[in-house]
Amino acid sequence: xxxxxxxxxxxxxxxxxxxxxxxxxxxxxxxxxxxxxxxxxxxxxxxxxxxxxxxxxxxxxxxxxxxxxxxx
Amino acid sequence: xxxxxxxxxxxxxxxxxxxxxxxxxxxxxxxxxxxxxxxxxxxxxxxxxxxxxxxxxxxxxxxxxxxxxxxxxxxxxxxxxxxxxxxxxxxxxxxxxxxxxxxxxxxxxxxxxxxxxxxxxxxxxxxxxxxxxxxxxxxxxxxxxxxxxxxxxxxxxxxxxxxxxxxxxxxxxxxxxxxxxxxxxxxxxxxxxxxxxxxxxxxxxxxxxxxxxxxxxxxxxxxxxxxxxxxxxxxxxxxxxxxxxxxxxxxxxxxxxxxxxxxxxxxxxxxxxxxxxxxxxxxxxxxxxxxxxxxxxxxxxxxxxxxxxxxxxxxxxxxxxxxxxxxxxxxxxxxxxxxxxxxxxxxxxxxxxxxxxxxxxxxxxxxxxxx
Numbered sequence: 001x002x003x004x005x006x007x008x009x010x011x012x013x014x015x016x017x018x019x020x021x022x023x024x025x026x027x028x029x030x031x032x033x034x035x036x037x038x039x040x041x042x043x044x045x046x047x048x049x050x051x052x053x054x055x056x057x058x059x060x061x062x063x064x065x066x067x068x069x070x071x072x
Numbered sequence: 073x074x075x076x077x078x079x080x081x082x083x084x085x086x087x088x089x090x091x092x093x094x095x096x097x098x099x100x101x102x103x104x105x106x107x108x109x110x111x112x113x114x115x116x117x118x119x120x121x122x123x124x125x126x127x128x129x130x131x132x133x134x135x136x137x138x139x140x141x142x143x144x145x146x147x148x149x150x151x152x153x154x155x156x157x158x159x160x161x162x163x164x165x166x167x168x169x170x171x172x173x174x175x176x177x178x179x180x181x182x183x184x185x186x187x188x189x190x191x192x193x194x195x196x197x198x199x200x201x202x203x204x205x206x207x208x209x210x211x212x213x214x215x216x217x218x219x220x221x222x223x224x225x226x227x228x229x230x231x232x233x234x235x236x237x238x239x240x241x242x243x244x245x246x247x248x249x250x251x252x253x254x255x256x257x258x259x260x261x262x263x264x265x266x267x268x269x270x271x272x273x274x275x276x277x278x279x280x281x282x283x284x285x286x287x288x289x290x291x292x293x294x295x296x297x298x299x300x301x302x303x304x305x306x307x308x309x310x311x312x313x314x315x316x317x318x319x320x321x322x323x324x325x326x327x328x329x330x331x332x333x334x335x336x337x338x339x340x341x342x343x344x345x346x347x348x349x350x351x352x353x354x355x356x357x358x359x360x361x362x363x364x365x366x367x368x369x370x371x372x373x374x375x376x377x378x379x380x381x382x383x384x385x386x387x388x389x390x391x392x393x394x395x396x397x398x399x400x401x402x403x404x405x406x407x408x409x410x411x412x413x414x415x416x417x418x419x420x421x422x423x424x425x426x427x428x429x430x431x432x433x434x435x436x437x438x439x440x441x442x443x
Contacts, residue, residue, distance in 0.1 A: 021241050022139070022185060029141055 002030030016042035114151035135174030138181035140236025156226035197270035200280030201258035210405030224256030263332025265339025290411035301341035312356035318417030353395035357388035
């Protein structure tokens with residue numbers, strides 16, 4: 001993800017709360033500290049398809065906002 | 073100014089602290105530089121004694137350790153080896169294990185940051201193990217031997233202090249496990265009826281090697297009754313065949329640790345090491361219907377569709393993709409206990425031989441000592 005961003009592509013990472021600090025630290029380590037992070041409720045594993053859809057609904061507005069900012 | 077003083081003159085390279093065991097431990101804990109157990113303060117003199125066994129530039133990284141991608145220079149590794157309690161002559165094996173773990177097939181990033189409880193199991197082969205007085209016999213994976221304990225601990229401290237595997241930040245292991253303190257032993261080559269691990273993996277017998285495996289703790293296999301290869305391997309296959317291990321889902325290399333007595337019985341029945349692997353591949357299997365409905369739908373039908381996309385629910389699922397994926401090693405003393413050691417899964421074991429800077433094999437670790 002960091003490599004793609006460095007190449008100029010707009011990228012974002014989808015993350016759950018327990019992994020936020022790791023994601024932020026990794027973004028910094030890989031030289032893209034401003035890498036957008038889309039937060040969804042934990043966990044992502046061990047949930048039903050309906051719950052996965054629920055996570056997508058949480059992610060979507062954040063992605064929409066990112067895309068809108070990108071097109072400004 | 074000595075070579076080490078010059079390196080320590082760099083900003084942030086060293087620190088001032090009272091060389092008192094209690095104060096040193098407190099200081100290191102305050103800075104997050106410990107596994108929670110007391111450490112030896114890495115004073116200039118102690119680190120320099122460790123570096124006497126390093127013929128590479130002390131400030132040039134031998135690896136970049138994920139997830140922080142910290143530079144593992146000999147200087148920093150030596151400090152961690154001191155902290156772990158290593159004798160200086162252990163240091164070449166600490167460096168070697170770190171270099172092996174940094175090789176891509178090992179997948180150090182995944183291993184360090186995963187929620188899985190794996191830790192690097194360091195298996196030492198060749199004459200160096202004996203030279204350092206390593207334990208390959210009774211309780212080799214347990215406590216009591218300084219080389220086993222501190223080489224493994226130095227590796228782990230380096231992964232934390234240089235690699236940033238800090239619980240909850242860089243090490244996301246759900247519950248961790250005790251092998252994250254230390255996990256190192258020598259193979260019992262004298263008790264191995266087949267080629268030792270390093271020879272099987274393409275190294276000459278006189279090479280001293282480390283093999284690193286991203287492993288779970290051992291699961292014991294008790295068999296006091298079987299006196300045939302088939303009997304013992306039936307028991308081992310039964311232990312290996314279980315749901316819920318990463319090895320089922322990835323191309324991985326779990327370890328079959330045989331005690332010398334079990335190995336002697338199996339070898340005595342005419343089984344080669346490959347025959348052991350073939351037997352376990354054929355028999356260590358779980359009927360697919362024993363897995364949960366969700367795992368069948370999501371793992372087997374989707375992620376492993378190339379193998380199980382349309383497979384019958386009674387299909388016998390192998391715990392590895394190929395027979396040769398099993399790593400067979402002989403460790404331990406007297407007794408009828410062997411072990412199965414599952415792994416992280418998305419990883420391959422890496423073996424490296426101890427060499428001088430000019431590329432020649434190290435025949436004796438003592439010959440590495442500089443002035």
